[in-house]
Amino acid sequence: LIVGDDIAYLRMWEDGYTHAVNIxxxxxxxxKDVNPKNDPVIYEALITPRELIYSNVLIKNGKPxxxxxxxxxxxxxxxxxxxxFEGKTDENGNNILHAHPNARYTINLTDLSNCDPKLEDPNGVPIHGILYGGRDSDTMPPVVESLSWEYGIFMGxxxxxxxxxxxxxxxxxxKASPMANLDFLVVPLGKYLKNHRKFGNRLKYCPKVFSTNYFLKGKDGKYLNGMLDKKIWVIWAExxxxxxxxxxxxxxxYLPKYDDLKALFKLELDKDYSQEDYTEQFK
Incomplete structure (x- = not known):
């Protein structure tokens, strides 16, 4: 279940945890690439009648x-x-696609079938883990847990x-992308990182920190992760x-053990996860 997909406010709470509230x-x-195989929940929301906004898609007979x-x-x-029309080109002779690669959608969170009942709870939800997601094709494994709160700050x-x-x-x-949040920093990076350290050290129950990378590729240039595999990395982190x-x-x-991932892939996705896949992703 989700309480938000983007920005959250985190603050210390009286129970010793940090709580997050969706704003x-x-x-x-x-x-782009939202389809029934890779993003079934969002896709279902986009193709059924509701209040939503499309931008830069193709419209034909009222359908996007x-x-x-x-x-x-x-x-x-x-x-x-x-x-x-198919074959249309711009002023430079480049082919114009039927939709823009940066086309967007805007929908209400409550339109998603996996929306958490605590979406509007002013007390928020306790945070047990924080995931920092990068996008690189040849370096970081799909998921790794930090050795400590301070090391988690370094990872981020x-x-x-x-x-x-x-x-x-x-x-x-x-490009460097600290905390995958660089565009939203309102203070110098050094101060931002110091604040992270102070914040974690003031908590009675400090969240575990994880780094994720859903975009790892093999030597053939193809992704080693399926779109739905991210569910496994998140379940393992949880x-x-x-x-x-x-x-x-x-x-x-800390890296996952193969037997745990193999069991999760079978249970959650009914998918066989081989030792070869594990070795290539976490070598």
């Missing part, structure tokens, strides 16, 4: 079409370029992410906060 009413996200939605699109319609501060269609400039350029799983201590942090 947003809806979701504003990239719609976007890149990677898993169905054929019309050969003509209306999009960000105006009246569109050293995250690197490759640029996407959601950013200006070339795609695939690796289990670690509850003492459900052992882990392998390494210099970069």
């Amino acid at each position: 947003e009413k809806g979701i504003f996200g990239i719609i 079409y976007w890149l990677g939605m898993g169905k054929d699109h019309p050969k003509e319609g209306f999009n960000y370029s105006g009246n569109w 501060a050293t995250i690197e992410s490759e640029t996407t269609s959601a950013t200006l400039g070339a795609v695939g350029v690796r 289990g670690r906060t509850q003492g459900d799983f052992d882990a392998i201590e390494t210099p970069i942090g």
Whole structure:
């Protein structure tokens, strides 16, 4: 269940934990590659009647079409370029796609079937784990737990992410992205990190910290993670906060054990997870 998909306010609470409260009413996200296989909950919300906003998609007979939605699109319609037809080019002779790679959707959080009943609870929810997500194709494993709160700050501060269609400039350029939150920092980075350390040290029950990377690729350039595999990494992280799983201590942090991941993949996704996959992702 979710209480938000983006920004949260965290503060110390009287029970010794940090609590998080969602401050947003809806979701504003990239719609490219949202399809029934990879994002079934969001996809269902987008194709059923409700109040929502599309931007930069193709419209034909009142129906929206976007890149990677898993169905054929019309050969003509209306999009960000105006009246569109297959084969249309811009002033430089470049082909205009039927929808923009940075096309977006906006919906209410309550439209999602997995919305948490505590969405509007002013007391928020206690936080047992914090995940910092990077985007790199060849370095970090899918999930790793920090060795301590201080080391978790280091992990978050050293995250690197490759640029996407959601950013200006070339795609695939690796940039430093502290806490995956650089665009939203309102104080100098050094002060921000010091505040993190002080905050964690004041808590009676400090959250565990994890680093995730859903974008690891093999030598053939293909992703090693399926879109739904992130569910396994999150369940493992949640289990670690509850003492459900052992882990392998390494210099970069605690890594999952193969047998635990194999069982989770079978239970949650009915998917066989091989030793070869594990070795390539966590080597």
